[in-house]
Amino acid sequence: xxxxxxxxxxxxxxxxxxxxxxxxxxxxxxxxxxxxxxxxxxxxxxxxxxxxxxxxxxxxxxxxxxxxxxxxxxxxxxxxxxxxxxxxxxxxxxxxxxxxxxxxxxxxxxxxxxxxxxxxxxxxxxxxxxxxxxxxxxxxxxxxxxxxxxxxxxxxxxxxxxxxxxxxxxxxxxxxxxxxxxxxxxxxxxxxxxxxxxxxxxxxxxxxxxxxxxxxxxxxxxxxxxxxxxxxxxxxxxxxxxxxxxxxxxxxxxxxxxxxxxxxxxxxxxxxxxxxxxxxxxxxxxxxxxxxxxxxxxxxxxxxxxxxxxxxxxxxxxxxxxxxxxxxxxxxxxxxxxxx
Amino acid sequence: xxxxxxxxxxxxxxxxxxxxxxxxxxxxxxxxxxxxxxxxxxxxxxxxxxxxxxxxxxxxxxxxxxxxxxxxxxxxxxxxxxxxxxxxxxxxxxxxxxxxxxxxxxxxxxxxxxxxxxxxxxxxxxxxxxxxxxxxxxxxxxxxxxxxxxxxxxxxxxxxxxxxxxxxxxxxxxxxxxxxxxxxxxxxxxxxxxxxxxxxxxxxxxxxxxxxxxxxxxxxxxxxxxxxxxxxxxxxxxxxxxxxxxxxxxxxxxxxxxxxxxxxxxxxxxxxxxxxxxxxxxxxxxxxxxxxxxxxxxxxxxxxxxxxxxxxxxxxxxxxxxxxxxxxxxxxxxxxxxxx
Numbered sequence: 001x002x003x004x005x006x007x008x009x010x011x012x013x014x015x016x017x018x019x020x021x022x023x024x025x026x027x028x029x030x031x032x033x034x035x036x037x038x039x040x041x042x043x044x045x046x047x048x049x050x051x052x053x054x055x056x057x058x059x060x061x062x063x064x065x066x067x068x069x070x071x072x073x074x075x076x077x078x079x080x081x082x083x084x085x086x087x088x089x090x091x092x093x094x095x096x097x098x099x100x101x102x103x104x105x106x107x108x109x110x111x112x113x114x115x116x117x118x119x120x121x122x123x124x125x126x127x128x129x130x131x132x133x134x135x136x137x138x139x140x141x142x143x144x145x146x147x148x149x150x151x152x153x154x155x156x157x158x159x160x161x162x163x164x165x166x167x168x169x170x171x172x173x174x175x176x177x178x179x180x181x182x183x184x185x186x187x188x189x190x191x192x193x194x195x196x197x198x199x200x201x202x203x204x205x206x207x208x209x210x211x212x213x214x215x216x217x218x219x220x221x222x223x224x225x226x227x228x229x230x231x232x233x234x235x236x237x238x239x240x241x242x243x244x245x246x247x248x249x250x251x252x253x254x255x256x257x258x259x260x261x262x263x264x265x266x267x268x269x270x271x272x273x274x275x276x277x278x279x280x281x282x283x284x285x286x287x288x289x290x291x292x293x294x295x296x297x298x299x300x301x302x303x304x305x306x307x308x309x310x311x312x313x314x315x316x317x318x319x320x321x322x323x324x325x326x327x328x329x330x331x332x333x334x335x336x337x338x339x340x
Numbered sequence: 341x342x343x344x345x346x347x348x349x350x351x352x353x354x355x356x357x358x359x360x361x362x363x364x365x366x367x368x369x370x371x372x373x374x375x376x377x378x379x380x381x382x383x384x385x386x387x388x389x390x391x392x393x394x395x396x397x398x399x400x401x402x403x404x405x406x407x408x409x410x411x412x413x414x415x416x417x418x419x420x421x422x423x424x425x426x427x428x429x430x431x432x433x434x435x436x437x438x439x440x441x442x443x444x445x446x447x448x449x450x451x452x453x454x455x456x457x458x459x460x461x462x463x464x465x466x467x468x469x470x471x472x473x474x475x476x477x478x479x480x481x482x483x484x485x486x487x488x489x490x491x492x493x494x495x496x497x498x499x500x501x502x503x504x505x506x507x508x509x510x511x512x513x514x515x516x517x518x519x520x521x522x523x524x525x526x527x528x529x530x531x532x533x534x535x536x537x538x539x540x541x542x543x544x545x546x547x548x549x550x551x552x553x554x555x556x557x558x559x560x561x562x563x564x565x566x567x568x569x570x571x572x573x574x575x576x577x578x579x580x581x582x583x584x585x586x587x588x589x590x591x592x593x594x595x596x597x598x599x600x601x602x603x604x605x606x607x608x609x610x611x612x613x614x615x616x617x618x619x620x621x622x623x624x625x626x627x628x629x630x631x632x633x634x635x636x637x638x639x640x641x642x643x644x645x646x647x648x649x650x651x652x653x654x655x656x657x658x659x660x661x662x663x664x665x666x667x668x669x670x671x672x673x674x675x676x677x678x679x680x
Contacts, residue, residue: 233424316587
């Protein structure tokens, strides 16, 4: 991903909300990456404490966190995300520290961000009341790529996004703004993102079966797997129950052809796992995962065995874990929002 | 719930997987309750360390946790859940400490448990190889009540469950077994559960909008609410964005009339909240919650305001939190599996 961004003349500012790990962060640092994206003030603090000095919080500024933002802005080079004039005004008035901000543009996902047609609002968002606060760029997350994509459909989303960035830049009368883009499907499927200065994907660090379903990756690129113990076998319905439920995986699912999948089951090996799925996770309750299995797998599997499960949504699954273990056997630290 | 169980001549052994809190556990203790149910060995250890001395782990025995189970069984009166002869054999051979066990019966949910027709398997499950291990009862979770229920439909599930318990008791040749039952819908909707010795509901401690949808409770009985800050307003589509997403609520939803709901929005007050919903949570991403709101609410709400959200599934939402704050302002401790 770094090579691809650099070949495009862009910087990679990876989103760390997927791994949430200072140890994984070190892998990025060893590649020369010094800028990161996070999804909360607490997560920014966690990485700032580990030495990250240039962080974008890609979540709308929350007035109730003004004090924590001010503390953070005094410590590192902080980039905030602004979605309205009201939010900017609050930030300007209540955070007394130098910081940069990005205007979040709604490029069609309609989650949040300013609509490109709201010229008056946009112009106001370019005029901070606080001289310590600088508008440095426009940021978008094209979340509507979160469905099965082709190169053509990803390109269509990208081209519309660039039109939207252009409209906002013109409303602001600025041609010097950093254009920050980068959901994982767009950055994975497209070879070039002309006009983008900063790539901001996150999920690609692990990928998952949802991204495979979207055509962002192949299954052998999925880099995270949960080892789950088998606790029951039910021959009458070709099902195996594992210790691994909604509190471990989250309840995200994909539904190709209308059939829900909560994970793909793989065979664990000495070196890791074989990426070819041997079964599917059919449903989850709080602690139980129910696998649909072949006769052959049912007969070969025993209670107490471990199976690997590739998660549907690695961001959500990783969020629920206390730490990772690398294939080399190292324990990797993870942010825990419950500790905050 | 305690009064209802007692009026039935039964004991209440509440499931603590919903609240996962030693402080909430004290409320039960103050009512004279000394027996608890949990969903994992780690959670059992957390409550054992807080003085709970009689705990049922209502999740199938996991051979990979034999050592932790042995340590726990040496410390407290531990009840294990057995779903197969293979699991019982492993327990008998690898856990060298006195303990009791329940046979989990599949009363129709088809998640796990032994099918009542498997007489040979059941008879083997009644013959522990270890004289320190005693079969004391039959346990079931009628999870197929997790849909909109009436008193008649809950009674039909209960009556079939009692037939299943009877078949298993007869296969074992035992008439002295504790019959342990109790999903929250059954225990809420039915007034009597004749023949049940132990009620084991958990969710009722908080309830949630899923239980309201199932007819287990009314909305004014929902006892947990998340305060979420408003971070954006989108007048073009009557939407409000709050800080509160899948990592806070989980991704469980209900879909009355096919329309997904990820929570109900309520007005916070000095004393708590008004239970009458003012809006719905339409969708969630990792950190964002998107509310569909009326013109009136859109106009009256401001960025930085707090709204209350009643969760779809309080067990899953509570699992994601670090602690609770009571309406009296007390911080209530919570188990965190990530700490283990």
